[in-house]
Amino acid sequence: MVPSTYHADDGAAYERFLGRWTQRLAGPFIAFAAVPADGDVLDVGCGTGSLTLALAQDRTGGRVVGIDIAEPYIASPAIARARRASVLEVGDACHLRFADGAFAGALAQLSLNFVPDAAAAVCEMRRVTRRAGFLPARSGISGAGWSNQRLFWDTAAAIDRGAAAARDRLFSHPLALPGGLIGLWQEAGLMQVEPASLIIRMDYADFDDYWQPLLGGQGPVGTYVGGLSAALRSAIQAEVRAAYLSGATDGPRSMTATAWAVRGNRRLSYGLAQADCRTSRCAAAARCAFFSIARKCFTSWRPKGVRLAPPPLTPPSWVLTAGSLKHWLMLSTSSQARR
Ligand SMILES: C[S@@+](CC[C@H](N)C(=O)[O-])C[C@H]1O[C@@H](n2cnc3c(N)ncnc32)[C@H](O)[C@@H]1O
Numbered sequence: 001m002v003p004s005t006y007h008a009d010d011g012a013a014y015e016r017f018l019g020r021w022t023q024r025l026a027g028p029f030i031a032f033a034a035v036p037a038d039g040d041v042l043d044v045g046c047g048t049g050s051l052t053l054a055l056a057q058d059r060t061g062g063r064v065v066g067i068d069i070a071e072p073y074i075a076s077p078a079i080a081r082a083r084r085a086s087v088l089e090v091g092d093a094c095h096l097r098f099a100d101g102a103f104a105g106a107l108a109q110l111s112l113n114f115v116p117d118a119a120a121a122v123c124e125m126r127r128v129t130r131r132a133g134f135l136p137a138r139s140g141i142s143g144a145g146w147s148n149q150r151l152f153w154d155t156a157a158a159i160d161r162g163a164a165a166a167r168d169r170l171f172s173h174p175l176a177l178p179g180g181l182i183g184l185w186q187e188a189g190l191m192q193v194e195p196a197s198l199i200i201r202m203d204y205a206d207f208d209d210y211w212q213p214l215l216g217g218q219g220p221v222g223t224y225v226g227g228l229s230a231a232l233r234s235a236i237q238a239e240v241r242a243a244y245l246s247g248a249t250d251g252p253r254s255m256t257a258t259a260w261a262v263r264g265n266r267r268l269s270y271g272l273a274q275a276d277c278r279t280s281r282c283a284a285a286a287r288c289a290f291f292s293i294a295r296k297c298f299t300s301w302r303p304k305g306v307r308l309a310p311p312p313l314t315p316p317s318w319v320l321t322a323g324s325l326k327h328w329l330m331l332s333t334s335s336q337a338r339r
Contacts, residue, residue: 003094044067149221
């Protein structure tokens with residue numbers, strides 16, 4: 001099986017095409033991900049390091065490690081800043097070299113759609129995350145979520161059957177459909193799985209700013225455009241331009257991108273156990289206080305001449321309710337009466 005379906009051979013071209021927008025996605029994703037503040041974090045399929053860099057700037061403790069199968073991205077001079085702030089290396093999401101539980105959280109931004117065996121990648125992310133760690137992911141090519149992509153693909157699909165086939169492959173991918181990421185997280189045995197939809201804006205200066213990055217050869221769009229004849233490419237360009245302008249003069253356009261996101265815990269009990277623990281400690285303290293008072297009252301207010309031993313100091317927890325308290329007192333006195 002090929003490790004990646006994403007054509008990635010030029011880091012600078014990726015930055016112009018998608019990296020500048022994935023930098024914007026990183027902020028809302030990190031906020032949603034809520035990775036524990038301590039410990040190392042892993043960015044799986046880090047590309048040119050948009051999320052890796054944002055994570056490194058956001059965290060005070062622990063290293064941020066980014067891995068990607070595409071050596072040209074990891075080695076790209078365009079990502080010097082990300083390289084200074086974190087550890088970036090070539091690696092396959094399905095075969096991570098890290099030890100079990102090495103990270104506080106493992107994140108994947110827009111990469112799982114392009115890993116042919118996404119389930120294996122999630123299992124690896126789960127394995128390298130510590131027991132109380134978080135696994136958030138964001139699926140990039142949601143059904144109609146990326147309006148810049150739809151503008152291109154829907155226009156091209158009306159002209160070329162090859163574009164229609166490529167569009168259908170992209171947008172019918174299980175992770176692009178509602179519930180796809182949630183299912184993947186649940187199948188990997190993750191708990192407290194929560195979905196979200198994250199939105200950013202992509203602001204283009206003019207049509208050239210929209211069109212030229214598509215010719216950089218990166219990802220499915222780059223692969224498709226790179227294989228077109230000159231005639232078909234200019235026919236598609238003319239139609240895409242008309243759609244971009246939509247009757248107005250050339251200039252800035254702002255498009256939105258929405259992405260499915262999901263997060264989950266390796267272990268259900270972590271957050272809940274903390275809460276349960278606190279709750280049960282409070283309940284135990286309240287129970288002890290209550291019964292210590294009840295015991296004092298019982299011994300000091302007993303009827304004159306009646307000799308009753310006080311109730312035991314460690315009553316069972318069910319005696320908290322009024323009904324069971326009565327039951328407990330009755331048991332206590334009847335046991336005295338039997339003596
Ligand atoms: C759309 S890019 C996203 C890059 C980056 N996360 C971002 O937000 O800009 C998808 C990335 O997934 C990477 N990828 C695909 N399959 C992979 C695999 N098996 N292991 C590691 N990375 C992979 C590609 O090389 C590419 O860089």
